[in-house]
Every structure is written in structure tokens, then in C-alpha cells.
Amino acid sequence: MTPSAPPPPGSVIRYAYLWADENAAGREEGRKDRPALVLALAVQVSEGHTQVLVLAITHTPPADPADAVAFPMAEKRRLGLDDLPSWIVTTEGNAFVWPGPDIRPIPGRPPGTIIYGEVSCPLLRQIAQSYLANRERQRTRLVARTS
Numbered sequence: 187m188t189p190s191a192p193p194p195p196g197s198v199i200r201y202a203y204l205w206a207d208e209n210a211a212g213r214e215e216g217r218k219d220r221p222a223l224v225l226a227l228a229v230q231v232s233e234g235h236t237q238v239l240v241l242a243i244t245h246t247p248p249a250d251p252a253d254a255v256a257f258p259m260a261e262k263r264r265l266g267l268d269d270l271p272s273w274i275v276t277t278e279g280n281a282f283v284w285p286g287p288d289i290r291p292i293p294g295r296p297p298g299t300i301i302y303g304e305v306s307c308p309l310l311r312q313i314a315q316s317y318l319a320n321r322e323r324q325r326t327r328l329v330a331r332t333s
Contacts, residue, residue, distance in 0.1 A: 192236045192284035196310040197224040198265055198302040202288040203242045206278045206327035219290040221267060221302060223274050225317060236284045242275045253277045255313050265302040276316040282331035
């Protein structure tokens with residue numbers, strides 16, 4: 187069961203992330219479920235919806251170090267993620283109205299669990315700064331997901 191209230195920024199959820207390249211090629215569904223970081227929430231008061239911006243977490247190292255933030259191993263372990271090196275991509279994101287159809291339960295956790303936990307405030311600040319710097323340089327792409 188998906189929580190009715192969206193998780194706060196800094197939460198790591200299980201999500202069927204759709205890469206911007208896949209979206210540009212006409213795909214509408216992500217190829218696999220992965221952890222994704224909730225970076226921001228925007229409340230649309232007139233419609234009573236909350237828009238969520240998530241960033242992908244990947245094992246693929248970025249071509250340019252400015253394209254992602256390394257996910258510290260201690261934080262990954264605290265959240266129950268794997269022990270492989272990972273990065274939070276800060277050059278693209280998915281935006282959707284909460285709760286969207288692409289939220290997934292976490293394997294091996296109680297039924298309906300979709301949130302691994304939250305990253306530390308210093309890491310969230312670093313991720314936000316990287317995303318905003320990439321956006322300022324017009325190096326970000328946003329995939330608007332539909333319900």
C-alpha cells in the first residue's frame with residue numbers, strides 16, 4: 187500500500203525510473219525498478235496535488251564528475267542498499283504527481299514498503315547544489331511522467 191502523503195525530500199524510494207534518453211526514443215516505461223532520491227516536492231494548491239521530483243541512483247559512473255554525486259557507502263548501508271559503488275544522477279530527473287503508478291515495493295521488505303529511508307542533510311544539500319548547478323548551466327533534462 188502506497189502512503190497517501192509523499193515522502194520528504196531526501197527520501198530514497200523504489201521507482202521505475204525513465205531515463206531521458208529512453209523517453210526521447212519514445213519509451214513510456216522505465217526498463218527496471220531502482221532506488222531514486224526524492225529531491226523536491228511542489229504542492230499545486232489549486233488542484234490539491236503534490237508534484238515529486240526524483241533523481242536516479244545508478245551503479246554506472248558518470249562520464250563527467252559534475253553529472254552525479256557519489257553515494258557514500260555508509261549511507262547506502264544504513265538504507266539497506268547494496269555494497270556496489272553508486273551515484274545520484276544530477277543532470278536529469280523524473281517528475282510525477284504523488285502517488286504515481288511507477289512507485290514499486292522494495293523486495294525483501296514488508297509488503298507495501300516503498301521507502302528505503304532518508305539520506306543525511308549534508309548529502310541532500312550536496313545533491314541539490316549539484317542539480318541546481320547543472321540546471322543553471324542548462325545541463326538538466328526533466329521527464330514528466332503521467333499517471
